[in-house]
Amino acid sequence: MNILGISAHYHDSAAALVVDGVPVCAVQEERLSRHKGDATFPMLAIESCLQQAGIEPNQLDAVVFYERPMLKFDRILTCALRAFPRSWRAFPTAMKNSLGEKVWVRGIISSQLGVPGRKILFTEHHQSHAAAAFLTAPTRRAAIMTADAVGEWATLSVGDGERMLNGSTRIRRFREIRFPHSLGMLYSTFTAYLGFKVNEDEYKVMGLAAYGRPTLVDQVRKLIRRTPDGAFALDLNYFEFHNTAERSYSSRFVELFGPTRNPYEPIDLDTAEGQRFADCAASVQRVLEDTLVEIARVLHQETGLQDLCLGGGVALNGVANARLLAESGFERVFVPPAPGDAGCAIGAALYCDRIHFGNPDRDVPDHPFWGPWVDGSELARLAREDSHFAVELQDGALIDQIADDLVAGHIVGWMEGALEFGPRALGHRSILAAPHTTEMRDRLNHEIKYREAFRPFAPVVPIDAATHYFDLPPGGKRLARFMSGVFPVRPEWRSRLEAITHVDGTARVQVLEPAMAPRLHALLEAYGQRTGIPVLLNTSFNLAGEPIVNRAVEGYSTFLRCKIDVLVGGGTRVIKRTSATAKTEAAKLKEEVA
Amino acid sequence: MAAGMVLARPHERPTAFDRMLAPVHRWIWSDTDRRIQKLLRFGETETDGGRDILRAAEVTSDPLLRRLYLEHAIDEFRHGVLFRHRAAALLKVSASHLNSGFHGDWLAPGGHGLDDLQVDGESDCDMLAFLHLSEKAAASRFTVYRDVMQNDLLTRAVFEEILRDEMFHMGYTLTQLARVEPRRHKRHLWHARLSRLWKAYLRLASGLAGILGSFLLTIQYFVFLPAFAWLAKRAARQEPSGWTTVSPGRGDSLDRQY
Numbered sequence: 001m002n003i004l005g006i007s008a009h010y011h012d013s014a015a016a017l018v019v020d021g022v023p024v025c026a027v028q029e030e031r032l033s034r035h036k037g038d039a040t041f042p043m044l045a046i047e048s049c050l051q052q053a054g055i056e057p058n059q060l061d062a063v064v065f066y067e068r069p070m071l072k073f074d075r076i077l078t079c080a081l082r083a084f085p086r087s088w089r090a091f092p093t094a095m096k097n098s099l100g101e102k103v104w105v106r107g108i109i110s111s112q113l114g115v116p117g118r119k120i121l122f123t124e125h126h127q128s129h130a131a132a133a134f135l136t137a138p139t140r141r142a143a144i145m146t147a148d149a150v151g152e153w154a155t156l157s158v159g160d161g162e163r164m165l166n167g168s169t170r171i172r173r174f175r176e177i178r179f180p181h182s183l184g185m186l187y188s189t190f191t192a193y194l195g196f197k198v199n200e201d202e203y204k205v206m207g208l209a210a211y212g213r214p215t216l217v218d219q220v221r222k223l224i225r226r227t228p229d230g231a232f233a234l235d236l237n238y239f240e241f242h243n244t245a246e247r248s249y250s251s252r253f254v255e256l257f258g259p260t261r262n263p264y265e266p267i268d269l270d271t272a273e274g275q276r277f278a279d280c281a282a283s284v285q286r287v288l289e290d291t292l293v294e295i296a297r298v299l300h301q302e303t304g305l306q307d308l309c310l311g312g313g314v315a316l317n318g319v320a321n322a323r324l325l326a327e328s329g330f331e332r333v334f335v336p337p338a339p340g341d342a343g344c345a346i347g348a349a350l351y352c353d354r355i356h357f358g359n360p361d362r363d364v365p366d367h368p369f370w371g372p373w374v375d376g377s378e379l380a381r382l383a384r385e386d387s388h389f390a391v392e393l394q395d396g397a398l399i400d401q402i403a404d405d406l407v408a409g410h411i412v413g414w415m416e417g418a419l420e421f422g423p424r425a426l427g428h429r430s431i432l433a434a435p436h437t438t439e440m441r442d443r444l445n446h447e448i449k450y451r452e453a454f455r456p457f458a459p460v461v462p463i464d465a466a467t468h469y470f471d472l473p474p475g476g477k478r479l480a481r482f483m484s485g486v487f488p489v490r491p492e493w494r495s496r497l498e499a500i501t502h503v504d505g506t507a508r509v510q511v512l513e514p515a516m517a518p519r520l521h522a523l524l525e526a527y528g529q530r531t532g533i534p535v536l537l538n539t540s541f542n543l544a545g546e547p548i549v550n551r552a553v554e555g556y557s558t559f560l561r562c563k564i565d566v567l568v569g570g571g572t573r574v575i576k577r578t579s580a581t582a583k584t585e586a587a588k589l590k591e592e593v594a
Numbered sequence: 595m596a597a598g599m600v601l602a603r604p605h606e607r608p609t610a611f612d613r614m615l616a617p618v619h620r621w622i623w624s625d626t627d628r629r630i631q632k633l634l635r636f637g638e639t640e641t642d643g644g645r646d647i648l649r650a651a652e653v654t655s656d657p658l659l660r661r662l663y664l665e666h667a668i669d670e671f672r673h674g675v676l677f678r679h680r681a682a683a684l685l686k687v688s689a690s691h692l693n694s695g696f697h698g699d700w701l702a703p704g705g706h707g708l709d710d711l712q713v714d715g716e717s718d719c720d721m722l723a724f725l726h727l728s729e730k731a732a733a734s735r736f737t738v739y740r741d742v743m744q745n746d747l748l749t750r751a752v753f754e755e756i757l758r759d760e761m762f763h764m765g766y767t768l769t770q771l772a773r774v775e776p777r778r779h780k781r782h783l784w785h786a787r788l789s790r791l792w793k794a795y796l797r798l799a800s801g802l803a804g805i806l807g808s809f810l811l812t813i814q815y816f817v818f819l820p821a822f823a824w825l826a827k828r829a830a831r832q833e834p835s836g837w838t839t840v841s842p843g844r845g846d847s848l849d850r851q852y
Contacts, residue, residue, distance in 0.1 A: 033714075034649050070852035082830050084823030085816075092811035096804070106851065121848035157840065173845070175837040227836035264634070264682040356848050385657040545641070553652045561648075561668060 001359065002059055004049065005349030006109070007066040007128070007341050008041050009102050011199045014342035014421075015045035016370070017053050018349040021362035025049040026370035026421040028342045030547040034554070037200055038547075041101075041108060042345075048372055057113040064352040066344035067125035069105045071152035073098050075179060083243030090245040121356065123348045125151025126312070129339070130171055132347025133311030134161035135354060136364045137334035143303045144171070145296060148312035148340070149184030149199070156183060158299050161309065167360030171351070174302075180242040181233045183288055184314050186224055189239060189248040190284040194277055195263035198248065206317055207455045209285035210504040211269050212278030219256050220287045230298050232291055267454065289320045296328035306331040311347070315339035316423065318486040318508045325475050325485065332475045335484035337368030338422030346370075346421070367516050368426050368482060371419025372550060376570020379415075379552035383567075383574040386560075390574045395519065398571055403526035406434055406536065410565035411448060413541055415555045416519055420548070424483045425540035426510060427460060427517040429548050429555070431564065433499070435459050435537040441499040444537070447563040450544045456502040458483055460510040460538040462524050469493050469535055470509050480511040499537050510538060608734040608741075620742040626688045629749065630681045637677035643728075644670030649713040650721050656774070659718055662766050666725075669759045680752050719775045723786035726767035733760040 005016040008029075016026035027049065029042035050057065076094050080087045101108065106120045123131070129146035140163045147156040159173035179185075187205065188198045196204050223238045238256065241248035254260060261267070261277055268274040296308060308330040315321065315335045325333045336343055353359050376392065383390035393401060405412055412432045420426050431448065433440055435457075445453055459469075466472055471488040472480065479485035486508045489501045500507045514521040528534025541555060542548045543562060549555040552569045559567040559574070567574040608616075623629055644667045651663035713721070740753035771779045 034645065034652075064848065068851050074852065078826055081819060081823040081826035084819060084827070088812060088815055091815045091819075092808040095811050096807055103851075122851050123848060124845045127845045159840070172842075173840040175839050177836070178838055181835065229836040231836035233835040262685060264678065264685055352848060382660075386661060546645070551652075557648060557652050557664060560664060561671075 001061045001353065001357065002053070002055055003349045003352050003357075004046065004060050004063045004113075005066065005128075005345040005347070005352070006042060006046070006063065007344040007348070009039055009105075010341060011037050011039050012340060012342045013039050013042040013045070014338075014345040015042045015049050016346035016349050016421075017049035017055075018346075018353050019053055019055075021353050021359050023346055023349070023364060023370055025052040026338075026346050027372065027419065028338075028421070028547075031371060031419060031550040034547060036545060036547045041112065043112060046113065052372065057115055060113070060115055060119065062119050062121055062352055062357075063109050063113065063115050064121045064123060064348040065105050065109065066123060066128040066341070066348040068122045068152055069103045071124075073103045075150075075153050079180070079242050087243045090243065093245055121352055123351050124154070125344065126154045126157045126173065126176065127171070127351060128344035128347040129311035130157065130159060130161070130173065130309075130347070131351035131355075132336050132343040133309035133315070133334065133339065134171060135169070135350040136336045136346065136366075137307070137309050138363070138366055139307040139309070139332070139334060141305055142307035142309045142334065143296075143299050143305045143330070144173075144309045144311070145292075145299060146311040147183050147292070147314035149188055150179045150182055153178045155179055155181060155185070156295070156312075156314075158295065160303050160305065163361045168358060169354040169361050171355060177231050180236060180239070181231075183232070183291060184312070185239070185241055185248070186234060187284060187288055187314070187317075189241065189253070190280060192248045193253065193257065193260050194281060195261035195265075202313070203316065204452065204455060205281045206285060206319055207452075207502070208267065208278050209281040209319070210456075210502050210506070211454055212275065212280070212282035214282045214286040215279045216257065216283035217286055220283045222256065223253070224287060224291070226291075226294075230295065266452065269454065285317075285319060288314075288317065289323045292320050293323055293327045296324050296330065300329035307334065308332070309334045311336065311339050311343070313340040315484070318484055319506075321479055322473075322476075322485040322487055325479055326473055330475075333479050333485075335479065335482060336422070337420065337424060337426065337482040339484075340423065343422060366481075368420045368422055368424070369418040369428055369517075370421040373418050374415045374428075374550075374555070374569050375552050376572040379556055379567070379569035379574060380572045382553060382556050383572075388574055388576055390572055392572050395522075395571065398568070398573060399519065399522045399526050401573060402432075402523055402566065402568060403530055405566045406432065406523075406527055407530045409434060409440070411440075411444065411563070413555055413559050413564045413567040414520070415541065415549065415552065415567075415569040417517075419550050422482070423540075424510075425538065425548055426482060427512065427520040427538065429541040429550070430460075430520075431539045431541050432460075432523075433537040433539075434531075435497050435500045435535050436531075436533070438498045440537065443563075444499075444539065448543070449539065450562075454503075456507070457500050457537050457539050458508040458510060459497065459500040459535050460512055460520070460524065461535045462521055462528075463511050463513050465528070465534050466509070466511045469497065469533070470507065472509075472511075477511045480509050481513070481516075483508050483510040485509075493533075496533060497535060500535070608737045609731075612734045612738045616738050616742060619738050623739065623742055623746075626684060629746070630684045630688065633677045633681035633684070633749070633752075637674045637681065640670050640677060641674035644668075644674060646713050647725070650716075650725075653714060654718055654721075656718055659722075659770060659774075662770065666763055666766075669763070673756050673759065676752050676755065680749055683748070719771060719779070719782045720786065722767045722771040722774065723779075723782040724789070726764060726771060726783065727786050727790060729760050729763040729767060733757060733764060736760060 003018045007014050014028040017024050027045045029045045030036055030038040032044035076098055080091045106117050109120050110117050126146045130144045134144050142161055144159045144161050154176040157173045157176040161171045163169050187202055191202050191205050192198050224232050224234055226232050238250055238253040240250045267277055380390045380392055414430045414432050417428050420428055445451055471490055476487055486506045488505050489497055489507050494501045512521055524534045540548050549558055647663050648667040651660045654660050736753050736757050740750055743750040
């Protein structure tokens with residue numbers, strides 16, 4: 001049975017294909033269209049999935065959209081009505097936006113793929129999140145919690161899932177919190193207030209929080225009160241996201257927290273103003289964590305289960321995830337590699353397979369590598385055409401050479417195998433570097449990633465060595481499999497792991513099992529043999545504002561535009577001509593053709 | 595350049611239309627707040643343009659074009675940074691709050707202006723012709739912007755620097771077009787011109803349709819919605835806060851869109 005899952009139209013659209021109960025491909029549209037956060041109908045992603053599986057659209061048994069468009073429209077219309085007459089500006093835009101494309105999903109899918117309407121199905125948004133979290137996790141029974149900004153109406157839901165002995169699967173949602181009361185919107189509002197991009201830069205708020213103290217928690221708690229039944233409600237006097245499109249916070253919010261940050265001014269943490277912004281970030285982070293932990297604790301008591309599956313965009317908050325593991329009572333916390341809306345494509349397809357069609361449960365491979373493959377020979381050809389040095393090496397020689405490069409302080413662009421699904425680079429499209437000094441961190445920030453100095457870099461470590469360098473609680477290795485948790489670096493190693501140790505002594509570590517990415521694991525071992533520390537800095541292979549690279553040519557063009565020293569694609573290793581030669585050649589080229 | 599081909603050299607001279615609009619541009623750029631907004635917008639446009647040209651570098655099979663596109667893209671990214679930095683510097687001293695209002699975006703477009711670029715699927719010839727005309731139009735406008743910026747020498751210097759690059763971009767796109775398609779390069783240029791005109795028409799038409807749609811929806815909002823709004827507000831008041839129980843079987847049917 002071939003089932004295609006689609007998420008689209010809001011942010012980060014994606015497609016995923018499940019064949020006979022097992023995902024065979026999943027990819028975000030942005031990785032193919034090269035537009036970051038591409039929300040358009042994911043035609044390229046769909047084509048890629050079908051091509052990878054070698055099937056035609058008419059061989060699809062079902063196409064599942066990740067939410068119910070009319071229910072979403074109902075929420076948009078109702079909110080406009082509730083905010084009457086203040087919503088008069090937002091109303092025409094919202095209606096044109098929804099009625100233009102977003103509510104006609106069945107027709108769009110049908111016309112784009114030529115699939116009959118009866119084959120097109122719809123899951124609920126949080127149902128998709130729940131399925132993506134539970135059905136990809138190696139657990140038989142688990143509590144499920146999903147939290148994001150908003151789906152149709154739900155913003156947070158709790159429930160449980162079970163794989164029965166007879167092969168059937170059950171996912172239940174007990175209860176939900178509904179829009180406009182939303183932890184995701186609360187966090188996004190602070191993201192906007194702090195001058196970052198909503199739906200994109202929330203992780204910057206989390207990074208900034210480590211520089212601040214939660215001195216404004218009382219003020220944040222004015223914005224979100226706990227209800228007697230253990231849920232929460234936002235005080236809407238401080239928000240405008242529910243009735244205007246212009247901004248998400250109100251004037252009262254600004255009165256409470258002070259003037260907003262100018263997004264074009266860097267945050268200077270040595271000034272009182274910069275510290276105030278960091279304190280705001282720390283305070284909302286604290287309140288978010290407290291709220292999640294309390295809800296999860298009740299869920300644990302209610303279900304008595306040992307495992308928790310987390311889904312939704314809020315599950316990208318690694319600091320909160322680590323606190324959930326430590327304080328909620330659950331022994332293991334599972335976060336899929338793509339807990340956000342893109343991951344709903346895979347969730348919707350799996351839900352359809354297991355629950356709608358009632359197909360027997362199948363184990364889903366426990367890795368994030370579901371995208372297109374990189375072609376090392378293509379990289380070699382490109383580099384040779386441009387007179388860069390390219391060599392194709394056997395695995396062992398390549399690993400040794402790259403380990404030597406890393407020891408020499410070179411920064412390596414690393415592409416191998418299938419592209420990751422989800423926002424994290426987990427070893428197939430990564431920039432790797434030695435993790436030991438702050439100079440390396442600053443070099444990466446200033447010369448390669450072109451990003452704010454306060455943002456930390458993540459490490460990757462083999463599973464056997466993980467607890468030696470990082471203070472992982474029981475269950476920590478699992479949470480760190482897809483870089484979903486932030487844990488302390490052991491104090492004795494912090495001075496030797498400066499580039500990946502955040503200001504508060506933590507790191508968003510990836511714990512690597514050999515089976516998941518064997519070549520990267522071998523590289524870590526080789527690096528460990530040379531330096532005594534088998535840890536590497538691992539950051540996504542992209543530049544600021546761009547999606548993670550997919551094909552060899554994208555890695556190559558990124559390599560040429562920044563100061564990455566060595567590029568690896570499959571078995572090909574490329575180094576640049578010296579920068580002086582390259583500059584002269586570029587000037588000569590410009591002169592010649594101009 | 596192809597043998598025997600004589601091509602006009604690009605020149606730094608605004609078109610008659612842009613010269614005619616010089617007083618309008620002078621007025622638009624005279625206000626610091628508007629200037630900041632426009633520079634920020636230009637910064638975004640240049641960066642977006644850089645991404646498109648980078649994509650062109652990634653999809654072309656011609657190694658020389660790949661290198662040139664890459665240089666071009668790097669220039670565009672740098673222009674984006676120049677515009678943003680200049681806007682940030684002005685913002686620091688102006689106490690502007692980046693409020694929305696009339697900024698004359700349509701009258702004073704940025705680098706690639708309002709042109710829409712679909713890189714994947716474009717041939718090298720179409721791409722080069724498109725880029726040449728876009729750069730030419732941008733150079734013409736930027737010349738006017740530079741000339742009206744008599745009282746802000748630093749912003750003027752930014753345009754000056756960018757104009758130098760635009761000259762190179764105009765030049766290489768034309769010579770490469772002649773190299774790639776020696777016999778029919780003029781036809782490609784005309785095709786690109788017509789395509790720009792068609793896109794301009796589509797933009798105008800969709801813009802007008804958008805305005806008309808907004809107008810009609812706003813009327814409907816005030817005429818038909820008040821009663822429903824009253825009902826919705828009453829229902830909202832009665833809605834309990836906190837948890838809402840999910841009834842069993844609520845999401846069971848996957849056929850429904852609601």
